[in-house]
Amino acid sequence: MDVDVGDADEVGGGEDASGVLVSFGRQLKRFREWQQLTRAEFGERTGYSAATIASFEQGRRIPPGRFIERADEVLGAHGVLRERVEEVERAQYPGFFQGAAKLESKAVALHVYDNHVVNGLLQTEEYAEAVFRMRRPLLDEDTVARRVAARLRRQEIFARTPMPTISFVIEEAVFRRPIGGGLVMRGQLEQLLLHAQRRNVEIQVMPLLRAEHAGLSGPFTLIETKEGRRIAYVEAHKESRLFTERSSVREFEEQYGILRAQALTPSESLAFVERLLGET
Secondary structure (H helix, E strand, C coil), X not given: CCEXXXXXXXXXXXXXXXXXXXXXXHHHHHHHHHCCCCXXXXXXXXXXXXXXXXXHHCCCCCCCHHHHHHHHHHCCCCCCCHHHHHHHHHCXXXXXXXXXXXXXXXXXXXXXXXXXXXXXXXXXHHHHHHHHHCCCCCCCHHHHHHHHHHHHHHHHHHXXXXXXXXXXXXXXXXXXXXXXXXXXXXXXXXXXXXXXXXXXXXXXXXXXXXXCXXXXXXXXXXXXXXXXXXXXXXXXXXXXXXXXCHHHHHHHHHHHHHHHHHCCCHHHHHHHHHHHHHHC
């Protein structure tokens, strides 16, 4: 069945991020007060400042899993806080991406086609911040910081064991669009070269002058789970959909296979990025 991510309980989508954080923060504060600890005392035992503890309790910052684990132990919560780790971690993403983020983090293979910006898995902190600051309606400063941190955290997938297989086909226009300015884009191109050196990563450029193009319907991501499930993820205008029907996924797989054949090879793409760097 093809489903909206927000409706897919099996992939954990749909929770309201701010509601989850506020709820967890109140729970955290209640346990702290039961132990008669000030924020400063609690922060000292968990390795965080009193100001950061206040942000966690007020739902303004997303507490990392390691903090929640330690807080559960320090506050004698008997697993009540610990069991919310996954729920809180999902709240770092906008609702429409939560389900896909969960699948992505555990995938054994990811294959991505992008045509507007460098994919989030490849973005530098500066490039990601520029992308979020361009969003309309404007995002507030706390949301920008939270989204950038979440985007960078997604990149832990590259160091995961066993290594997932990851490939990207990216439009040439993306490499030539200086999101954030020249210096930011130069740093982004340098990071792409570093990622391209990974044994489990292949990056290919789709040239502007290709007369034939299999991806004109837009960007998408193919996800394979460790159980062998194959899923296609499509996102546009704050809406997203996970395609799980084999016939639907097969169409995306066919498109991606042709896109890879039409794009520059990985080595040609590497040389292309190096030439762009030489021009900047």
